[in-house]
Amino acid sequence: MNIAVLGAQWGDEGKGKIVDLLTPHFRLVARYQGGHNAGHTVYVEGRKFVLHLIPSGILHAGVRCLIGNGVVIDPEALFREIDELASLGIDVGDRLVISDKAHLILPYHRELDVLSEARRGERKIGTTSRGIGPAYEDKIGRRGIRVCDLVDTPELAEAVRENVHARNQIIRDTRMEWQAVYDQLLAHGDRMRRWTADVSLLLDEAVRRGDRVLIEGAQGTMLDIDHGTYPYVTSSNASIGGACTGLGLPPQAIHGVLGVAKAYLTRVGEGPLPTELHGAIGERLRETGQEYGASTGRPRRCGWFDAVAVRYAVRVNGINALALTKMDVLDGLPSVDICTGYRVDGRTLDALPADARTLAACTPIYETWPGWSTPTRGVTRFEDLPVEARRYIARLEEVTGVPMAVISTGSDRAETIIRRDTIAGRWFS
Numbered sequence: 001m002n003i004a005v006l007g008a009q010w011g012d013e014g015k016g017k018i019v020d021l022l023t024p025h026f027r028l029v030a031r032y033q034g035g036h037n038a039g040h041t042v043y044v045e046g047r048k049f050v051l052h053l054i055p056s057g058i059l060h061a062g063v064r065c066l067i068g069n070g071v072v073i074d075p076e077a078l079f080r081e082i083d084e085l086a087s088l089g090i091d092v093g094d095r096l097v098i099s100d101k102a103h104l105i106l107p108y109h110r111e112l113d114v115l116s117e118a119r120r121g122e123r124k125i126g127t128t129s130r131g132i133g134p135a136y137e138d139k140i141g142r143r144g145i146r147v148c149d150l151v152d153t154p155e156l157a158e159a160v161r162e163n164v165h166a167r168n169q170i171i172r173d174t175r176m177e178w179q180a181v182y183d184q185l186l187a188h189g190d191r192m193r194r195w196t197a198d199v200s201l202l203l204d205e206a207v208r209r210g211d212r213v214l215i216e217g218a219q220g221t222m223l224d225i226d227h228g229t230y231p232y233v234t235s236s237n238a239s240i241g242g243a244c245t246g247l248g249l250p251p252q253a254i255h256g257v258l259g260v261a262k263a264y265l266t267r268v269g270e271g272p273l274p275t276e277l278h279g280a281i282g283e284r285l286r287e288t289g290q291e292y293g294a295s296t297g298r299p300r301r302c303g304w305f306d307a308v309a310v311r312y313a314v315r316v317n318g319i320n321a322l323a324l325t326k327m328d329v330l331d332g333l334p335s336v337d338i339c340t341g342y343r344v345d346g347r348t349l350d351a352l353p354a355d356a357r358t359l360a361a362c363t364p365i366y367e368t369w370p371g372w373s374t375p376t377r378g379v380t381r382f383e384d385l386p387v388e389a390r391r392y393i394a395r396l397e398e399v400t401g402v403p404m405a406v407i408s409t410g411s412d413r414a415e416t417i418i419r420r421d422t423i424a425g426r427w428f429s
């Protein structure tokens with residue numbers, strides 16, 4: 001069984017922990033999109049690991065970690081991460097594999113990202129300033145530079161010269177020298193070569209052998225370039241289609257999809273968020289849930305669970321079951337709300353509208369459920385949860401249409417309920 005784990009909200013759902021829990025049952029972990037805009041935080045025996053590019057499977061000895069062609073790679077960020085892991089005693093060795101077709105983030109992409117945000121002013125996206133959007137623009141514009149291009153050839157020299165020239169036309173107050181960028185790229189290529197391979201082929205061989213593959217998404221469905229809250233999205237397909245195109249893996253090779261959603265929700269960056277809480281409860285969720293970006297440190301916007309959005313993610317991705325994370329953050333609240341629909345212009349919507357303007361005008365329709373005073377923190381058996389928490393989860397299952405196969409009750413691996421009687425429960429063994 002090959003399983004995909006992806007975000008059912010606006011990213012930061014806690015995918016890192018879920019992938020980490022599943023990894024012992026898989027031989028390969030493959031990442032299909034995004035770049036070092038992602039931040040996957042994993043706690044192991046009290047130690048905190050934040051991974052941006054390399055799949056968190058790297059923390060497990062013997063697991064191969066693949067970075068697919070759909071990922072955009074900033075070589076400096078990649079090497080930083082490899083070196084950091086080494087300093088923590090984790091040698092990536094030959095367990096890391098990088099697609100030769102992956103596109104690169106170059107220094108001018110970072111500059112262009114910052115500039116584009118400044119130019120948008122009030123309409124800014126609130127990007128992570130990592131150069132993600134401009135790198136994908138070059139990819140789609142067919143002028144991108146890929147991992148396989150990093151050899152001393154006239155073609156690479158020409159591509160770098162043209163791209164740097166284009167950058168110099170846009171950013172006129174500083175000049176970038178193409179030769180310096182070129183030399184650095186060649187050096188990066190030399191270091192990257194030992195990890196470079198045809199990821200699609202490698203996956204095909206693994207699947208034929210029966211080696212289990214865990215597919216890891218970054219960001220979330222609501223940030224998907226096609227299905228998210230455009231234009232307030234990232235520049236890749238975070239939803240399931242991205243797994244096929246971003247790895248060169250056919251859909252038949254994916255046997256199940258586990259969505260990850262927080263028991264409430266968060267968003268970092270700009271864009272509509274109907275259930276956003278601006279007052280004391282939002283503040284409490286942020287502080288209790290330590291809702292600050294793993295990559296940028298920005299405070300995350302917090303709100304109630306939006307079943308319209310999650311239901312949409314279930315449909316778009318064919319999610320079989322959900323992992324519900326950060327349940328313990330709701331401990332002690334007198335009541336908890338669930339948004340089951342939107343109201344806009346006198347109409348009721350139970351599906352996400354296409355345009356951000358309509359979504360911004362939507363008012364949530366809430367159900368209010370009793371909170372629980374007995375903590376859920378650290379609970380490992382479903383029946384040990386307070387009855388109100390179980391009722392809340394049961395209602396989430398009804399309004400999203402899928403079972404909650406995993407409930408995370410704390411940041412450590414051990415603080416987890418796995419419901420083996422659900423469809424996804426057996427994926428954990």
Ligand code: IMP
Nearest residue numbers: 011012037038126127128233234268269
């Ligand atoms: P970009 O991916 O840096 O272009 O940012 C586009 C949008 O996606 C912004 O709202 C970011 O805050 C958001 N974003 C990008 N990566 C992540 C992530 O890993 N978690 C949550 N939000 C993200």
